[in-house]
Amino acid sequence: DAGVTQSPTHLIKTRGQHVTLRCSPISGHKSVSWYQQVLGQGPQFIFQYYEKEERGRGNFPDRFSARQFPNYSSELNVNALLLGDSALYLCASSGLRQGDRNEQFFGPGTRLTVL
C-alpha cells in the first residue's frame, strides 16, 4: 500500500505570494494533520482534520488555512508568505481503529523556500 504522499516536493516562492500544499493520506485513513518543521527544530502542529472537519489548530496566524476533501486528501494554504514561513511542511495521516488512532504516519514533506 502507498504511504502518505505530498506534493510538490520542493517549492520556491517570494514574499507576499500564496502557496498551496497537497497531501494524500494512507488509504482508509480519515484524519490528516499538518506540521511545520523549521530547520533545526522539531515539527510544530498546525492543523488536524477528521472527516472533513477541523479537529484542532495550533498557534499559527490566520494566513494559514486548510481543508479536507471527500476523498480525505487535504490542502494547506498559506497567504502573504513571509521569510519565516520557509520550512519543511509535513503531512501525517491516522487510522480509524482505536489502537491506531494515535499513531500518525508521515509523508516525505514539502520543502518551502520563501525568498
Added chain:
Amino acid sequence: GDSVTQMEGPVTLSEEAFLTINCTYTATGYPSLFWYVQYPGEGLQLLLKATKADDKGSNKGFEATYRKETTSFHLEKGSVQVSDSAVYFCALMAPEGYGGSQGNLIFGKGTKLSVKP
C-alpha cells in the same frame, strides 16, 4: 501546556557504542509517547511507541520505557551502527478526553546522532 524536553545534540559515537538519548515530558493524564527518526532529506518515521506507564517500546534494537514516576521516555540502543545516523525526536500525544495536545503530536527539538565507523 504539554511539552517535551530532550537532550541537545549533536551526539557523536563510534560504531558499536551504547546510545542513550534522554527525554522528559510534561503532560496531563497519561499521554502516549513516541520516538520518531528523521534521516537526511526525509520525513519522519515512527521508531517506537508506548501508550501506558511501564510499557516498553522496541524496534530495530532501540528501546524506551514509559516511566510515569520520572515522566521520562529515554531512548537506548546497545550497539549503534553508522546507518543509525539521523535526527531523533521524542514526542507525546494526550489521550482522548484530555485537553492540550489531544489528537496531535508535541515534539521535542530533536537530537542529531552521528555514528563514526
